Amino acid sequence: MDPRTGAGRVWLSVLSRLRRSTRLKPVDPASRGRRRPDVWLVPGHEGPVWRDEPVVAVVHGSAWMLDETALELMPREFAEPFVASTEDTISSASLVIVPSDYTRRGLTDGHGLPAERVFVVPHGVDADTFNPSRTGGRAAVAAALGRETPYVLFASIPSIRQKNLAALKQAVARLAERGLRHALAIAGGTAGGESAAALNEIAADLPGFPGRVAWLGHVGDRELAGLMAEADAFCLPSLFESFGLTALEAMACGAPVVVSNRGALPEVVGDAAVLSDPTPAALEAALAGVLSDAGLARELRKAGRARAERMTWERTAGGWLAALGQAAGHG
Numbered sequence: 019m020d021p022r023t024g025a026g027r028v029w030l031s032v033l034s035r036l037r038r039s040t041r042l043k044p045v046d047p048a049s050r051g052r053r054r055p056d057v058w059l060v061p062g063h064e065g066p067v068w069r070d071e072p073v074v075a076v077v078h079g080s081a082w083m084l085d086e087t088a089l090e091l092m093p094r095e096f097a098e099p100f101v102a103s104t105e106d107t108i109s110s111a112s113l114v115i116v117p118s119d120y121t122r123r124g125l126t127d128g129h130g131l132p133a134e135r136v137f138v139v140p141h142g143v144d145a146d147t148f149n150p151s152r153t154g155g156r157a158a159v160a161a162a163l164g165r166e167t168p169y170v171l172f173a174s175i176p177s178i179r180q181k182n183l184a185a186l187k188q189a190v191a192r193l194a195e196r197g198l199r200h201a202l203a204i205a206g207g208t209a210g211g212e213s214a215a216a217l218n219e220i221a222a223d224l225p226g227f228p229g230r231v232a233w234l235g236h237v238g239d240r241e242l243a244g245l246m247a248e249a250d251a252f253c254l255p256s257l258f259e260s261f262g263l264t265a266l267e268a269m270a271c272g273a274p275v276v277v278s279n280r281g282a283l284p285e286v287v288g289d290a291a292v293l294s295d296p297t298p299a300a301l302e303a304a305l306a307g308v309l310s311d312a313g314l315a316r317e318l319r320k321a322g323r324a325r326a327e328r329m330t331w332e333r334t335a336g337g338w339l340a341a342l343g344q345a346a347g348h349g
Contacts, residue, residue: 027263029061032334035331036338057071057072057112061107062077063100063104064107066109074111075107076115079260083129091178091179091258092180093211108129108131113135113341115338118260118261120260122138137341139341142330148326149247149271152240152243153244155246156248169202169232170190171268172206177216180258185297187222189298193309203234205245207236220233252265253301255276256283257281265277265287269326274318274322290321
């Protein structure tokens with residue numbers, strides 16, 4: 019798993035904690051070892067694993083099962099094999115682990131998987147890395163723009179259409195027209211294969227307000243935590259999310275968070291963030307409220323930290339272990 023992706027970070031975080039409580043052995047499911055395992059734990063998007071032992075698959079997304087228009091937001095060459103592999107895997111698995119009730123509904127309501135075969139286990143956050151004491155965010159933005167400035171942070175792969183960066187850029191441009199000085203900081207690398215025009219669109223200045231967009235590319239976790247901790251607001255305006263890990267990490271860092279009211283994001287943030295329709299006008303209004311009201315921002319910082327403290331990777335690992343135990347006949 020690529021640790022730069024959300025799925026890769028989830029696997030690394032959970033497996034490191036599972037090793038403390040159970041015996042794990044990385045094995046190619048196609049191989050034949052001397053000792054048969056009690057249960058297999060496999061990625062849910064890489065194709066089915068046919069073994070005599072129970073198989074538990076971890077599925078990170080199922081949006082297209084609830085709404086086929088979600089496929090229109092994915093590159094076709096990626097979407098078709100991804101969907102086929104995922105659907106084959108979940109059909110062959112004994113149990114499926116998903117990070118949200120939204121993703122569960124895709125499998126049960128959209129795909130017809132029996133509810134008893136789906137475990138909802140939310141992702142967690144590493145408080146040692148993501149916490150309000152992190153610094154360096156304002157310095158990183160200042161280095162990119164050539165001056166110190168307050169900023170709104172977006173953290174995800176910006177070229178993925180579901181992340182809805184274009185609407186956020188329009189919203190920040192509207193804030194600039196109101197007289198707010200905030201820049202837009204974009205933390206996230208490329209997906210690969212983007213056209214030059216698409217990359218230029220990401221990095222383009224806000225119309226009429228040059229020097230307000232800082233595309234920082236991929237950043238490490240500590241750098242990301244610093245950007246989150248020193249942001250005036252964090253915004254993830256996605257058209258759908260199966261979880262929304264960066265929103266949780268931003269809350270752990272004490273950033274006031276604004277997210278769209280789509281997908282699993284309302285589940286993740288609860289009442290500790292501002293929910294918004296994913297349109298430029300609605301995002302403008304939501305961000306304006308946070309950026310112009312110090313009391314609201316302070317309440318969101320406090321509520322976000324409190325919620326994130328309850329969502330740990332240890333809790334996630336415990337949920338995965340329970341699913342593995344049930345599949346193996348021990349639960």
